[in-house]
Amino acid sequence: MKNVQRRVIPAPPERLGQVIDEITDPGRSVWPRPAWPDLRLDNGPTPGSSGGHSTIRYTVTAYEPGRRLAFAFNQETGLDGWHELTVTTGENGRPTLVHTIEARTTGPMRWRWPLAVRWLHEALVQDLLDNAELAATGTLAHRPARWSPWVRLLRWWLRPTR
Template sequence: MAVLNVHERALPVPPERVGALLDTLGSGEDRLWPTEWPPVRFDGPLAVGATGGHGPVRYTVTHHVPGRWVRFRFTGRGGFYGFHEFAVEDVGADRAVLRNTMVLRPRGVRWLGWLLFFRPMHNAAFAQCLDRAELALTGAVARPVRWGWYVRLLRRLSACAVPRWYTTPYSGS
């Protein structure tokens, strides 16, 4: 059984502007990824073959169309198989949709990890990522995401268990 998880935001700007923002992901000029989460880092520029991740999540860039689409295949410890991607969709009249799609096949006890830890954290981080995109492109966020008590608890527990997730850039290991 697979998980399909989609987050998207319609933005009142041309797709080229959204694509330029997407292309900053993981760079020193990253304007997309929220600073409250472990940073996205790669072993080089955002391009096919680059490896990296955020926090404990590791992946490799398998597809990249600059300004339009990037797909990452999960490569971390066993149990999570699949990908996540960002896509910019042109919806006309100087409007675009920024979408993050994840297809994941947790194996064994990783299902429990997905349900109890990774799903709420993923949902909070990617909702906040879309807030950051909206803020960067329009100067305001109409409905900012709010973390629930469970996400706040998980973040506290994660920071206590592995504080380097929040401070150490990707080192290639």
């Protein structure tokens, strides 16, 4: 399975790089909280640091300040592969923030990914990209991301019970 989401953001690449550098800093992060479970790493964005969000666990495999943060999934999550957030030069040389996942699904994730996790993940990343664009430019060039009816139903169904 491969999933790539990207957003061209009209801001200097250095500013987009700050988004990556600050993603695990609760005071400055563009991580979409409280709507989504916090991203936590036990030693910040440094190789070998472990953590994740919700039940998805991973380890930092590479960190290039201002450019790239990469992770390998812990196999017990049912994902055998990696994901990363990068700043690239996209269309017509414009700065682009890209989130990529490449993994093989195993165990229950074989059905969880296509039915639920994929849709929740894409909604989370779109919220993250909205926050990154707002932080980098002060505005959005389009309407804010909107959760599909399926994502809203999944979030209702999977909500914590009291």
